[in-house]
Amino acid sequence: MKYELKDNKGKLLGIFIEREEDLWLLYTLLRKGDIVTMRTTRDVSIGEGEESRRIPMVLSIMVSTMEFQPFTNKLRIRGLIVEGPEEYGLRGHYHSFNVEPGSYIEVYREAGWTRRDIRRLEKYAVSTPRLLVISIDDDEIAVAEYSFLGLKIISSMSLPTMGKIYEVSMDERLGRLKEEINNILSIIQRGNYKTILLIGPSLWVEQFKELLEDQTRKMKIDLKIEMRPYGGLKGLKDVESSGLLHKLLGTTVLQSANQAIETALQRLSNNQRTVAIGLFEVKKAAEQKAIEKLVILDEYLSTFDSSQREEIEFILESADAHGGEIIIVPSTTNLAEKLRGLGGVVGLLRFELYEP
CATH class of the missing domain: 2.30.30.870 (Pelota, domain A)
Structure with missing residues (x-):
């Protein structure tokens, strides 16, 4: 922008x-x-x-x-x-x-x-990196883009399963994979990706890696491998929930949000009172100028509910005026589900709140 x-x-x-x-x-x-x-x-x-x-x-x-x-x-x-x-x-x-x-x-x-x-x-407004994820197993290959906004499925294709029942040989399977590589190379060129993550069970990952790595080397693309129990669409959901993708992406905003959420959960489990969850508690913390770090879902910032908007603006102004860090989490990311479980907004506090 x-x-x-x-x-x-x-x-x-x-x-x-x-x-x-x-x-x-x-x-x-x-x-x-x-x-x-x-x-x-x-x-x-x-x-x-x-x-x-x-x-x-x-x-x-x-x-x-x-x-x-x-x-x-x-x-x-x-x-x-x-x-x-x-x-x-x-x-x-x-x-x-x-x-x-x-x-x-x-x-x-x-x-x-x-x-x-x-x-x-x-x-x-700064440009953020994007990661191409290829997820493969014995019967499906799926391709997705992971960015600051979350995981976007680009394509998925069923693969012929080997075995006597299906009468599909390894050569036939490799032929289908080579066809799919041409599609993936087109996706890579259009998206200008610098990093590709290949995930799935080791047998199928190694097989596809052999077909892909020469091309990625020529294109100067970093090909990363992650062995996972699942491939295909199920594998994409599995790796997204693991937190690996935002670590590989290197987006400091998502990393900071994840660390703050984990810190909040840890403080809650230890019965520490330097954390506020949900709009009511966080507003109370804002009134006492206690917010050191605020993590909030984007849905709150785009609300047209005038009374809720007024509360949100008060919280943001208080945190900002007293040196608090504000992190906005897109509702399309896996982190958003964690944050919703904490009321959609979390404040890490400088000190315990006093009760009047």
């Missing part, structure tokens, strides 16, 4: 979307009532009695709702039109923007963009 404050008052922010993670970041930043301006198209009637035509124009809408579907490369923003070509009489009508990589938008916030907003942009 590229961004720039466009005015001296710090109210207008220009944003260029470069990748899917930028859509997620924008989703967590926008609030109800923000004014978003973007070049779009809309059906309008040019003259009386004429059929409507879809024409390009620049519109500004006041945000009322948003919809972000991970791994679709699209963020949908809906709101009332507050500015547009006068000749079409569009003000007061609803319109939706489909924001995607390559889109440029401007966002006006009457209250202004805070230092916390800008720090969040600085922290999350």
Whole structure:
């Protein structure tokens, strides 16, 4: 993401979307009532009695709702039109923007963009690595991409099982695998991956490694091997839940979030009182300025519930104002399930809370 404050008052922010993670970041930043301006198209009637035509124009809408579907490369923003070509009489009508990589938008916030907003942009707008995972066993091969947003399944294919019942030889199986390698090489080239993780039972992993490693060596790709009890789609779920993927990815945000969640669980098991879980407890910790590290699900930051939003903003402002670290966890990651089990928000505290 590229961004720039466009005015001296710090109210207008220009944003260029470069990748899917930028859509997620924008989703967590926008609030109800923000004014978003973007070049779009809309059906309008040019003259009386004429059929409507879809024409390009620049519109500004006041945000009322948003919809972000991970791994679709699209963020949908809906709101009332507050500015547009006068000749079409569009003000007061609803319109939706489909924001995607390559889109440029401007966002006006009457209250202004805070230092916390800008720090969040600085922290999350940087390019993050992606990892290609190939999961194979005796009857299935599955390919997925792991990124900051979680695990996205790219493809899966059944493999012929060897044995007399199926009358499939090793040569026939190898032939199918060679066909699949061509598909995988195309995926690698499109995604510009630097690291590939090959997982599954040792027999099938070693077999596929022999077919793949010459190509990855030529492409200067780091091929990593991890023996797992399962391959295919089941193997992908297994390795994601193990925590190995975010360690290999090297994303400091996910690593910090995981460490904080593990620390919270450890403190809870030891009956330590320097941890707060759930919105009620964390708000109480914020009131006492006790939050040292805050881990929160992105769902809380994109809520349009005004009362809950007010509570969240208070917690964020308190943590930020007193030097606390704020970590936002995408709801699409495996870590999100752990965090939901703790109420969706966790605070590691500097000191025990006092009871009035």
